[in-house]
Amino acid sequence: MIWPRSALLMTALALVSLVACDVERRKSDAELGLNPQQSRGRKIYDNYCDRCHRPYSTKGKKGPGLKGMFAHQYLPQTGLPANDERVSDIIMHGRPDMPGYSQVLSAQDLQDLLAYLHTL
Numbered sequence: 754m755i756w757p758r759s760a761l762l763m764t765a766l767a768l769v770s771l772v773a774c775d776v777e778r779r780k781s782d783a784e785l786g787l788n789p790q791q792s793r794g795r796k797i798y799d800n801y802c803d804r805c806h807r808p809y810s811t812k813g814k815k816g817p818g819l820k821g822m823f824a825h826q827y828l829p830q831t832g833l834p835a836n837d838e839r840v841s842d843i844i845m846h847g848r849p850d851m852p853g854y855s856q857v858l859s860a861q862d863l864q865d866l867l868a869y870l871h872t873l
């Protein structure tokens with residue numbers, strides 16, 4: 754059977770909207786309930802971490818997704834303890850495929866970033 758043009762068009766549109774729904778809209782800081790320190794941390798995250806780590810998914814990008822990273826005793830990829838001390842080490846000194854940020858982030862930036870990471 755040959756489909757009329759309009760049916761083909763409708764099918765195409767339906768497919769496009771299905772795909773579009775899969776891309777989650779970015780939530781505002783208010784929607785996420787972030788306090789001022791966590792919002793500052795989110796900006797730092799967006800600047801330096803987002804290109805390699807998804808914040809709200811465990812799906813990998815260049816590095817593992819960081820959703821719920823403090824929820825378990827150990828970090829899923831490196832197996833290091835999921836605490837502020839070890840995570841600060843990772844951020845400041847980097848990993849084999851991750852740059853370190855000790856030259857970029859101040860002590861305050863690091864605290865703000867950690868505050869945000871705890872909300873993931």
Ligand code: HEC
Nearest residue numbers: 801802805815816817828829830831832843848849850851
């Ligand atoms: C160029 C890409 C890249 C950037 C930018 C980057 N990372 Fe990573 N990160 C990685 C990779 C790759 C790993 C996995 C390293 C490993 O297996 O040792 C990783 C590992 C981690 C881990 C450990 C995860 C686990 O499950 O063990 C944490 C936490 C982390 N990164 C946080 C950050 C934060 C916070 C930033 C921003 C300050 C950042 N990363 C920036 C690539 C990146």
